[in-house]
Amino acid sequence: MERDKLERKIAALAAGDKRAFDYIYEHTNRPVYFAILYIVKNKADAEDVLQETYVRALRALESYAAGTNFIGWLVRIGKNLALNHLQRAGREVATDFTEQPWKYGAHEQELPYLFDLAAKVLAEDEYEILMLCQVAGYKRREAAQMLGIPIGTVTWKNNEALKKLRNILEKEGQA
Amino acid sequence: MKDIKKLLKEQANAVLPDDTVKERVRSELGLAPEPEREAAYAHGGTHALQKKGILSLAAALLALVLTLCILLPVLLHGGTSVGPTPPPTLSAAGDFYAYSAASAGALLSSHTGAAASAKSSRTRFGEGAFRLDEETIRRTTDEYLRLVENLLAENAITHEAIAVPDEYAAYDYAMTITSHDLSGNAVTYTMYYSEALASEEQEEDETERAYDITGMLVTGSGAYPVRGGRLAEEETDGDESESESELWFEAVTDAQTNSYIRIEQEEEQESEEGETETERKHRLLVYENGRRTESTTIDYEQEDGEEEVHLSIVKDGQEDTLEFTRRERGGSIVLEVEADFNGSRAQFFIYIENGTYRYEFTDEREDD
CATH class of the missing domain: 1.10.10.10 (Winged helix-like DNA-binding domain superfamily/Winged helix DNA-binding domain)
Structure with missing residues (x-):
């Protein structure tokens, strides 16, 4: 991947060129996803957090300092959201999915x-x-x-x- | 180790994020997909191309041609024959170096010759600023096509071990490298070099060796010191094998100003149950005064009998990319091309029949 081209696409998206989204997503989502997956350890949750990461990041694209490290910026957002997700899940989930996944239909997400x-x-x-x-x-x-x-x-x-x-x-x- | 890699690959689909995530993001952000631009007639396109600095482009392209030839004859067809009788010998990686030397030689000749003077006049396509007409596309692609033609031609580059002359007695090996252009004209370079094993690691069925190379490359435009390294990894497990190799190769154009040409090659080959998959990546980088001024990347992939070459040329912060897919139909060779000239996209076919090249433009991709 050429970092210069990625930066150009980010600038294009910020300027309203919707076509740039495909390139940006395709060239950045894997490292972000794996950083999230490492924390949440569940594919479905990681996908949800990945979605939230891109939505939040791209809505706040003006806060990204052009020419720095876009993927690193996304990864930081993703990790924060993943940690938030874990905390939220800890508060919300009273049932022990990890011990009895078959009981709660959670095994498919393993x-x-x-x-x-x-x-x-x-x-x-x-x-x-x-x-x-x-x-x-x-x-x-x-x-x-x-x-x-x-x-x-x-x-x-x-x-x-x-x-x-x-x-x-x-x-x-x-x- | 291979089992772990294999397990990870086999289970990748169970782990990688679903494509629907992208669509969900797109939907949430209101980024509905738009139709892609198509190639169409434009005013001034041909004029712009002529000013683009064909010679400069050709310089890089010629180097790419030669670099691509590293891929096929050496790695795909097992190398070219070498040696008079009694044959002087080359190091085990002589093939590998020969083609890098040819790439560097071509690029050096280009940058020190007439092409260099054209560099500053190179005009860039403005991103999405205009649509390209067919003639502009054809002219531009003709330059790039030289690369693909070398995919079709075996032995476009040959090399021969020669005796090391006294003048270069400091080096262990010597060879001439001959590159043929489309018209059959030949250019010859000579390289003198030594290779030294820098490190070796062996673990069960895995071997990793690193080599250092030093030498001198002689082209029509002068003699250039070369330096480089090679890393080779091999792994075997019964009838399965996997190999990876990396090479970097620099020819110094001006040591005082830290100007040089760097060539990087990376290759992965995996054989399993009689089938082989090959992936290769080449980069040609031009440094002037320690700063990178030009970068060309070549990706080559061969799988299930289909060959694909992806080219990307970046200069002055702008990029042209072309993807060539080679197919055979009715005994003729057809190249399917998807191109992006700094934001202006085009799709077309090139039919190669009886030494002629016929372009056919289409608005839709053709399915097999």
């Missing part, structure tokens, strides 16, 4: 075991890099651009994340 494990055992940056590179299909160079970190760091953390998961699965006899 993540596959490997993803659940990754969210539990990996550091946030390792998780995000692993998801971008191995799940969303981005090249390490693209992930590095998105996250604003060197490609060497992406390579290292991607490998570390894979090793951690493999070690745990091997201990459990699954890999």
